[in-house]
Amino acid sequence: MTVSIAYLGPPGTYSEAAAIAYVDQLQQDTGEECLLCPYPSISQTLRAVARSQAQRAVVPVENSLEGSVPMTLDAIWQLDNLQIQRALVLPISHALISPVPELSAIKTVYSHPQALAQCQGWLEQFLPWVQLIPTNSTTEAVQQLEGDRFAAAISSQRAAELYDLPIIAFPINDRPDNCTRFWVVSLQPSPGGAYTSLGFSVPSNLPGALSQPLQVFASRGINLSRIESRPTKRSLGEYLFFLDLECDSRKSSVESAFQELRSHTETLKIFGSYDFVAIKSD
Numbered sequence: 001m002t003v004s005i006a007y008l009g010p011p012g013t014y015s016e017a018a019a020i021a022y023v024d025q026l027q028q029d030t031g032e033e034c035l036l037c038p039y040p041s042i043s044q045t046l047r048a049v050a051r052s053q054a055q056r057a058v059v060p061v062e063n064s065l066e067g068s069v070p071m072t073l074d075a076i077w078q079l080d081n082l083q084i085q086r087a088l089v090l091p092i093s094h095a096l097i098s099p100v101p102e103l104s105a106i107k108t109v110y111s112h113p114q115a116l117a118q119c120q121g122w123l124e125q126f127l128p129w130v131q132l133i134p135t136n137s138t139t140e141a142v143q144q145l146e147g148d149r150f151a152a153a154i155s156s157q158r159a160a161e162l163y164d165l166p167i168i169a170f171p172i173n174d175r176p177d178n179c180t181r182f183w184v185v186s187l188q189p190s191p192g193g194a195y196t197s198l199g200f201s202v203p204s205n206l207p208g209a210l211s212q213p214l215q216v217f218a219s220r221g222i223n224l225s226r227i228e229s230r231p232t233k234r235s236l237g238e239y240l241f242f243l244d245l246e247c248d249s250r251k252s253s254v255e256s257a258f259q260e261l262r263s264h265t266e267t268l269k270i271f272g273s274y275d276f277v278a279i280k281s282d
């Protein structure tokens with residue numbers, strides 16, 4: 001059987017690189033055949049899995065420089081039943097791609113907001129006059145160059161090769177150890193592992209509304225490795241909280257923590273327990 005894997009495309013994106021690394025791991029572990037399916041946005045990528053149009057999705061969730069990818073957190077909250085199967089960490093080096101002969105000719109730089117943010121210092125130093133334009137993906141930024149002779153795109157070396165365009169600066173990310181964490185999600189139950197992710201809303205905006213849920217884990221000695229808030233989008237000042245915990249939800253002590261957590265939360269969504277796998281850079 002062929003496993004269909006949705007990712008933020010078109011080909012050449014970092015999400016594709018993470019999806020290719022995942023396919024390599026799957027082929028080594030299980031020998032399964034895979035088909036990579038590009039989608040134009042992160043929410044469409046996750047929706048493809050929620051609607052069973054694809055069996056798995058690989059989506060960026062957090063960057064070492066920029067923090068969370070809000071689109072991924074919002075979509076995984078809104079779409080029911082998505083479960084995390086694995087986390088992948090991919091080292092990322094950005095290239096400045098453009099047909100212009102020199103930097104001084106560039107008027108516009110296109111890229112995904114995460115990539116623009118990861119190169120902010122370099123852009124301020126070498127291209128302080130340019131207009132920055134966000135795109136849905138780094139490969140979409142490269143596609144914009146066709147209609148704009150004075151533009152550059154921040155994208156991968158692979159995207160430059162695929163579109164046969166020159167790289168005029170590399171690497172341009174502000175930190176050499178820049179990396180992004182991706183989640184592999186599907187409708188299947190998560191396999192279990194060292195990390196658990198969940199999200200919740202709190203019943204009221206009162207003192208202690210967040211400390212009570214957090215206490216559930218502190219009192220059991222469960223370490224919290226990340227906490228992130230996102231607006232509920234219902235009313236101003238109301239938030240959802242996303243937690244990553246260093247524990248496995250298959251353990252009975254963690255199950256009892258979830259039961260207690262239900263009494264301190266309004267809506268609780270457990271996205272599953274999974275392991276981390278690092279991806280080596282090329």
Ligand SMILES: O=C(O)C(=O)Cc1ccccc1
Nearest residue numbers: 013014015112114115137138
């Ligand atoms: O646009 C891409 O290539 C993506 O996969 C999203 C992204 C952008 C920047 C860093 C990591 C992931």
